[in-house]
Amino acid sequence: MKQLIVFIKKEFLQVFRDKRSLLLLFGLPIAQIVLFGFALSNEVKNSKIVVVDYSKDAVTSQIIRKIAASKYFNIEQSMQSADQLQAAFKKGAIKMAVIFPANFALNLQHTGKASMQVIADASDPNVATTVVNYVTQIVNSYNGQLSSLSAQPLQIVPEVQMMYNPQLLGAPNFIPGVMALVLMLVCTMMTSVAIVKEKELGTMEILLVSPFKPLYIIIAKLTPNLFISIINYFIIIILSAVFLDLQVKGSLLLLTFCSILFILTSLSIGLLISIGAKTQQAAMMGSLMGMMLPTMLLTGFLFPVENMPIALQWLANFVPSRWYFIIVKQIMLKGLGIASVWKETLILLGMCVLLFTISLKKFKIRLQ
């Protein structure tokens, strides 16, 4: 046991001395979150929009001024008619269009209610919801001002229409997706080089000609990676809570437990690659090429698994991140408990145990 602790200590020492890898290990998840997160949600600053005003009265120009003053929008042009809108949306030149019907202020005064139309390009669902929310807020605050000024209740109602993707599919999916992707890649990549490195440097020869047990070598190799991955997991959780305003709705403890299980599964995959590979480079390529594509495509966060051909759906069942992705969505986004994720958790557990056992069996006690 003392041997094992010394070995683990040595592994930590080596990991922390390798500054470049360390930067990569912690930089990758942060970069992913920033790239995925901000590219999808914060791009809404300075969104190009179009305003079509058929009414041209005091109220509409006031609202237009408010929208123009907001840092979220750039009014691209004021079109005279809605006919050109379709073309502008298709080109992707604009994110949203705001249309005021004729006699807007008149309607408001006489009936106490007026409708404006808000059309958003929902092919990018995150952006669409965000810009629509912004414009609704502006209109609501204007409503508040109106009510305080006049005796009778006045209300402007934005009628929202999502174009191209009315159900807004895949909107909050990216954080669970990024979690699955990052943990899977970092874990397999880190671990895949772990044992090959010793082989390549020749230290494996000495380790083998010693009473040290193969199981201990594997445990010692995995421990620092497990530790780093857990830190990475918390970094992602914190980043998404602080910057992307996406808190864990369900039990953090349960999510953490499932994440550790998923990390262990990914580590075991890396281990298997490491035991099979001959050079560090081969291991790196194997884990990158072999894991990146299946994880990206078959996890379900870029393309829903349900819509895939049967063969791919069947194949996706073997990708651990697919199950983890479901678990994270259920716990993090929907706030559900163990009752709704026990099946996926069991599958992960099974995969983990199986992969680890194969790795241990395949670990060579001799060279070649």
Place this chain on the structure above:
Amino acid sequence: MITLNNIDKTYNKGSVTALKDISFSVKGDELFGLIGPDGAGKTTLFRILTTLMLADKGEASVNGFDVVKDYKQIRNCVGYMPGKFSLYQDLTIKENLNFFAAIFGTTLEENYDLIKDIYQQIEPFKDRRAGQLSGGMKQKLGLCCALIHRPKVLFLDEPTTGVDVVSRREFWEMLKKLKRQGITILVSTAYMDEAKLCDRIALIQKGQILSIDTPANIIDSFPEKLYGIKSAKFSGVFKLLQDTRSYPGIASCFAFGDSLHATFNDSSDKRLINYLHTKGNSDVTMETITPGVEDCFIHLLKE
């Protein structure tokens, strides 16, 4: 201590022969040398004995344990220093030593007396990373790590390759001291001049053993008289070699540094000197010399 019986080993599904019918044995507290050029099969032999590889045929045992069945026991009681520097380059001398001590379930302090002489030479650099050490220091550290658990048998695969002359001499001094402590040592080297420092040597070439004996006996068994031929002009060694070989009475002739080692077909022939002078070599001298291990090796290769 170490015995090998008819060991065969091939690579690439039998297409490359690494070892062919190797049999010999090493006695307890003997310093045994495996002498042969690169690619002779020395490393393969070491790997079979240290249980890192399986032989295709034959049996071997170390310290009474079979290399296949009892590999765990062997791994407990041998020290192994691979030919390639195989310590953690990103750990310091001290960290490497403590690590390997712990792996073998011992401590640096426990066996300090065994490695003291060697360790003291690298101790001033104990906080330097192993990757930044010179070749000689690396080998000393490697030896310390291989000795840290007081092994019964020590396997050293080309420990002096790439090490300067002074460090090489020191290294062999250390091996002799270790032998006196009762450790059996099997060492391989491509340097023929180191062969005479061993108790017994095995000359190995292309996976086959040419001869096994003490260095003195191997030299004694050299069947012919050997002559050293020198020219005053140092740069002319190659021309001298060509000219000597062209002389009809010469049986063999090889260059050794700035002189030639030659044997004659029948008896020595003083006319060779005149012959060489007429060929344009200046101040040629010839004298009888005692053969070295390398001469024996070359001779055995020809047979």
